[in-house]
Amino acid sequence: MFNKVILTGRLTKAIEIKKTPAGKAVASFQLAVERRYKNQAGEKVTDFHDCVIWGALAENLAKWTGKGSLIGVVGRLEKRSYQNQQRQRVTISEVIVEEYTLLDYRQRGEEAELIEEPPLPDFSGTEQTSFFQGRTTNIAD
Numbered sequence: 001m002f003n004k005v006i007l008t009g010r011l012t013k014a015i016e017i018k019k020t021p022a023g024k025a026v027a028s029f030q031l032a033v034e035r036r037y038k039n040q041a042g043e044k045v046t047d048f049h050d051c052v053i054w055g056a057l058a059e060n061l062a063k064w065t066g067k068g069s070l071i072g073v074v075g076r077l078e079k080r081s082y083q084n085q086q087r088q089r090v091t092i093s094e095v096i097v098e099e100y101t102l103l104d105y106r107q108r109g110e111e112a113e114l115i116e117e118p119p120l121p122d123f124s125g126t127e128q129t130s131f132f133q134g135r136t137t138n139i140a141d
Helices: 055-064
Strands: 005-011 025-038 044-054 070-083 089-102 127-129 136-138
Touching: 025 055, 044 055, 055 089
Parallel strands: 044 089
Antiparallel strands: 005 025, 005 070, 025 044, 070 089, 127 136
């Protein structure tokens, strides 16, 4: 059987680490994932996926992300059930995160910062510098 989930989205809030009685780190978070299409009103549609991450992965994710961080996660889908305060059985699906990728960088508590990329070189001229010899070569011929 194959159970693999791959999602790219933004954290709905900063990740808070909790510890199990045995001292293992765990965190639950929601990932907001936009669909590729808009609804009939022309608005973007967003799904909110519940995720769980364990151990050092959880601690590092909490350290290097904040609300709105763009991340990619890979994991498996699991269902669990519990009894709520009204004694009703509730079943939920969660993505158990096995690995993640930070798609934008910010330290916890930092606002998103746009990083300006350097301009691309202008290759419209007729001369090009050789990377190996540091000479100028005329490429107009």
